[in-house]
Amino acid sequence: MGKVIVITSGKGGVGKTTSTANIGTALALLGKTVVIIDADVGLRNLDVVMGLESRVVFTSMDVIEKKCDLEKALVKDRRVEDLMLLAASQRNRKDDIKPEQMQDICERLKVEYDFVLIDSPAGIEQGFHNAAAGAEEAIIITTPDVSAIRDADRIIGLLQNQDINPISLILNRLSPTLVKKGNMISKNDVLDILNIDLLGIVPEDEGVIASTNRGVPLVHNDGSPGAEAYMRIARRMTGQRVPIPEMREDNFFSNILNWFSRK
Amino acid sequence: MENAVVKLRGYKDGLHLIIRPKVSLIDIQNAIKELISGMNQPLSGTSVHIDMSTSPLTSDDLRNLETHLSDNYNLVVSGFNVLDENDESPILAAPAAHSIPQGLPADNQQDYGHAQIVRQTIRSGQTTSCLTGSVIIYGDVNPGGEVIASGDVIVLGALRGNAHAGAHGKLTSVIMAMELVPLQLQIGSYVNRPPLGQKPRGYPEIARVGAEDIIIVEEFIKF
Numbered sequence: 001m002g003k004v005i006v007i008t009s010g011k012g013g014v015g016k017t018t019s020t021a022n023i024g025t026a027l028a029l030l031g032k033t034v035v036i037i038d039a040d041v042g043l044r045n046l047d048v049v050m051g052l053e054s055r056v057v058f059t060s061m062d063v064i065e066k067k068c069d070l071e072k073a074l075v076k077d078r079r080v081e082d083l084m085l086l087a088a089s090q091r092n093r094k095d096d097i098k099p100e101q102m103q104d105i106c107e108r109l110k111v112e113y114d115f116v117l118i119d120s121p122a123g124i125e126q127g128f129h130n131a132a133a134g135a136e137e138a139i140i141i142t143t144p145d146v147s148a149i150r151d152a153d154r155i156i157g158l159l160q161n162q163d164i165n166p167i168s169l170i171l172n173r174l175s176p177t178l179v180k181k182g183n184m185i186s187k188n189d190v191l192d193i194l195n196i197d198l199l200g201i202v203p204e205d206e207g208v209i210a211s212t213n214r215g216v217p218l219v220h221n222d223g224s225p226g227a228e229a230y231m232r233i234a235r236r237m238t239g240q241r242v243p244i245p246e247m248r249e250d251n252f253f254s255n256i257l258n259w260f261s262r263k
Numbered sequence: 264m265e266n267a268v269v270k271l272r273g274y275k276d277g278l279h280l281i282i283r284p285k286v287s288l289i290d291i292q293n294a295i296k297e298l299i300s301g302m303n304q305p306l307s308g309t310s311v312h313i314d315m316s317t318s319p320l321t322s323d324d325l326r327n328l329e330t331h332l333s334d335n336y337n338l339v340v341s342g343f344n345v346l347d348e349n350d351e352s353p354i355l356a357a358p359a360a361h362s363i364p365q366g367l368p369a370d371n372q373q374d375y376g377h378a379q380i381v382r383q384t385i386r387s388g389q390t391t392s393c394l395t396g397s398v399i400i401y402g403d404v405n406p407g408g409e410v411i412a413s414g415d416v417i418v419l420g421a422l423r424g425n426a427h428a429g430a431h432g433k434l435t436s437v438i439m440a441m442e443l444v445p446l447q448l449q450i451g452s453y454v455n456r457p458p459l460g461q462k463p464r465g466y467p468e469i470a471r472v473g474a475e476d477i478i479i480v481e482e483f484i485k486f
């Protein structure tokens with residue numbers, strides 16, 4: 001039986017879709033069977049980030065409306081074995097889907113796949129509730145700024161009320177130079193407030209935008225700091241003990257380099 | 264009239280519904296019905312404060328009363344004030360000498376009645392309130408989270424959000440936290456906003472209303 005994990009944030013634009021695409025790809029590269037679900041109905045873009053836009057024929061809405069089988073709606077990734085995408089309908093609105101319907105899809109997928117990752121829309125409205133409905137676990141994405149952290153805190157409270165557990169955190173777009181100058185909230189400040197387990201830290205990486213535009217998730221791009229960060233996150237999710245690089249905020253990159261030379 | 268089951272009085276801080284001691288919930292509801300149907304002014308939408316003596320009413324009864332008022336008369340209960348039976352009526356008991364803001368009925372033992380213990384962090388968007396005593400949080404109160412008590416607020420973690428102690432006007436109430444870096448503190452109707460970006464001091468602190476009628480914050484040693 002696989003795990004159903006919702007990837008969510010509260011605040012928009014902090015990296016949910018980027019993280020879903022990269023973690024999904026990384027898990028599949030590690031030999032796991034994975035489905036990534038775009039739950040951002042009406043604004044789908046997980047397929048774009050994955051470079052699968054032209055292959056989407058059916059969406060989760062077609063499955064719900066029984067226009068096609070669940071298996072048939074899954075789009076195979078172009079590069080990695082055992083990675084599937086369930087796209088969102090662009091014609092529909094977020095409240096056209098009911099939580100029970102999402103739940104049903106997740107229940108069926110987790111029988112066949114090791115990981116079912118759900119890319120949630122921003123906000124705390126119906127779309128978020130649908131995305132979380134079928135999930136047992138959650139990954140919260142936040143950037144190190146006050147408003148994103150506040151929204152993450154809000155979301156954690158809501159998820160805890162739904163008995164979603166464990167809830168872990170990815171701190172995205174941490175820029176070591178800004179932390180050093182005292183212009184950015186540090187890792188410890190964020191953890192202090194949110195008080196959940198840290199799954200990983202993804203540094204600010206220009207490669208992310210380039211890879212989004214090419215439709216090739218960053219993890220295919222060996223060696224970039226963002227790719228390495230997502231690979232480590234995926235390893236941790238498979239139960240490997242991968243330390244979070246000890247990054248004293250003042251010399252983040254040199255520490256990352258140290259960490260690489262150790263392996 | 265003096266012996267009526269319920270009385271409605273307007274005070275500076277709003278309407279008070281004063282309930283005679285030792286009356287059953289049914290009798291209270293009937294009396295309220297009679298009272299309100301006899302009025303020529305619509306009350307719908309206003310908020311009332313309920314003043315009562317220590318009575319046989321359980322907290323379930325109080326909750327029922329609250330829903331009864333909102334369902335039938337669209338009245339919002341802003342709080343309960345449970346007084347010691349031997350006290351005067353709550354309003355008479357309000358001290359005149361001390362400059363209690365808004366003439367709130369104040370200082371009765373019942374505000375310390377009991378403590379509600381919360382074993383979790385209060386996160387953004389969450390509120391915990393206890394209007395019949397104190398609140399103790401075994402965790403943090405995050406920015407955007409809120410704790411309200413008629414007695415004290417004790418946070419065995421970091422207080423980063425809002426706390427309101429003495430919500431019924433008990434100005435001897437205190438707010439205490441292992442790390443006191445709140446957005447806003449309130450005791451009775453006194454408000455204190457610490458400077459933004461304040462760093463934790465590394466020791467527990469306590470906030471209380473000082474002699475100059477402002478909220479002062481100092482290191483907590485012991486009560």
Ligand SMILES: Nc1ncnc2c1ncn2[C@@H]1O[C@H](COP(=O)(O)OP(=O)(O)OP(=O)(O)O)[C@@H](O)[C@H]1O
Pocket residue numbers: 009011012013014015016017018019040120121122172173202203204205206208209212226
């Ligand atoms: N680590 C990073 N370094 C640099 N840019 C990043 C990083 N993570 C995300 N971005 C950029 O931030 C933008 C938003 O990312 P993304 O679409 O993944 O966020 P989202 O949370 O899914 O947004 P939405 O709430 O709109 O669904 C994109 O342009 C992406 O390229």
Ligand SMILES: [Mg+2]
Pocket residue numbers: 016017018040045119120121
């Ligand atoms: Mg997105």
